[in-house]
Amino acid sequence: MKKHDVAGKKPAQGAPKKGALSAAEQLGLREGQSLELLKALHILTREGAINQDSRRKLKQVNHLLQFIEPLLAKVRDAKGSVTLVDHGAGKSYLGFMLYDLFFKSTQDQSAGKVIGVEVRDELVLRSRELAAQFGFKGMEFLNLSVAASNAALPASIDIVTALHACDTATDDAMAFALSHHAQHLVLVPCCQAEVAGALKAGKSSALQNNPLVELWRRPLHTREFGSQLTNVLRCLQLEAHGYEVTVTELVGWEHSMKNELIVASKGKPHSKASGQRLSAMLDQLGLNEMRSRFFTPLLEKEAV
Numbered sequence: 278m279k280k281h282d283v284a285g286k287k288p289a290q291g292a293p294k295k296g297a298l299s300a301a302e303q304l305g306l307r308e309g310q311s312l313e314l315l316k317a318l319h320i321l322t323r324e325g326a327i328n329q330d331s332r333r334k335l336k337q338v339n340h341l342l343q344f345i346e347p348l349l350a351k352v353r354d355a356k357g358s359v360t361l362v363d364h365g366a367g368k369s370y371l372g373f374m375l376y377d378l379f380f381k382s383t384q385d386q387s388a389g390k391v392i393g394v395e396v397r398d399e400l401v402l403r404s405r406e407l408a409a410q411f412g413f414k415g416m417e418f419l420n421l422s423v424a425a426s427n428a429a430l431p432a433s434i435d436i437v438t439a440l441h442a443c444d445t446a447t448d449d450a451m452a453f454a455l456s457h458h459a460q461h462l463v464l465v466p467c468c469q470a471e472v473a474g475a476l477k478a479g480k481s482s483a484l485q486n487n488p489l490v491e492l493w494r495r496p497l498h499t500r501e502f503g504s505q506l507t508n509v510l511r512c513l514q515l516e517a518h519g520y521e522v523t524v525t526e527l528v529g530w531e532h533s534m535k536n537e538l539i540v541a542s543k544g545k546p547h548s549k550a551s552g553q554r555l556s557a558m559l560d561q562l563g564l565n566e567m568r569s570r571f572f573t574p575l576l577e578k579e580a581v
């Protein structure tokens with residue numbers, strides 16, 4: 278992989294030319310963003326070099342931060358502190374870079390917390406070490422599945438993020454956010470196979486009576502339609518629970534097919550219409566078995 282020396286190396290001759298970009302500027306870093314942290318996260322090499330993959334990752338996470346920081350600021354302005362839970366945190370690039378930019382400056386633990394939830398213990402251990410190394414006292418890492426973290430975390434959480442959390446981990450993160458009354462959700466879903474599986478299971482009966490089955494009759498379409506449908510159902514579910522939802526493309530995520538960014542903010546009444554539409558879609562697509570996954574206030578009431 279081609280390396281670009283952009284940081285930490287002296288220019289070959291003398292001082293940098295007047296007007297030349299600094300290493301941080303060349304990397305497109307924000308003011309105050311730590312080069313040392315990026316090295317510890319292996320986004321930069323020890324010498325401050327970066328390869329194409331890491332450059333892309335850095336650009337993507339920095340881009341995502343632009344959506345999350347205003348939400349953090351809004352909550353902190355209103356409450357004085359803010360707690361964010363990042364589900365399926367992986368190496369916690371997002372959590373560390375958020376902490377570095379938003380929380381670090383106060384160094385006041387009452388200003389808030391970033392909590393990473395991740396099933397792979399080696400990643401959790403590494404993240405804990407890194408947080409200790411950088412003195413990021415408001416960071417915590419739980420070695421738990423998203424579903425198991427429900428009971429382990431406080432009853433109220435302000436912001437929930439899930440960035441490419443695998444398969445149904447995004448749905449679990451949504452259920453977590455709903456039960457913890459999260460004010461905001463920021464989701465970049467990964468592939469989800471559950472709905473596609475249910476579509477596949479119901480295909481032969483749908484072939485008898487539903488011309489829309491053509492949308493998912495062929496296996497590739499089953500997967501793609503299942504994936505899109507999952508996100509549509511997620512949005513309706515969030516609206517039904519009183520969230521305002523925006524769906525955009527996460528620019529800078531070119532290397533991934535999974536670049537749908539769902540941002541949801543609470544503040545509207547529960548939408549009965551969205552709950553009814555969700556229910557009707559499940560009905561018409563033969564997905565009644567998915568009702569517990571896409572639970573809504575309306576469906577809960579109906580079930581009583």
Ligand SMILES: C[S@@+](CC[C@H](N)C(=O)[O-])C[C@H]1O[C@@H](n2cnc3c(N)ncnc32)[C@H](O)[C@@H]1O
Binds near residue numbers: 364424440443
């Ligand atoms: C594709 S990685 C994304 C990591 C990180 N969010 C990022 O974007 O760099 C997905 C991560 O989610 C974790 N994961 C998958 N299912 C999970 C679950 N049910 N609960 C918690 N973590 C999960 C995996 O171990 C993996 O580290």
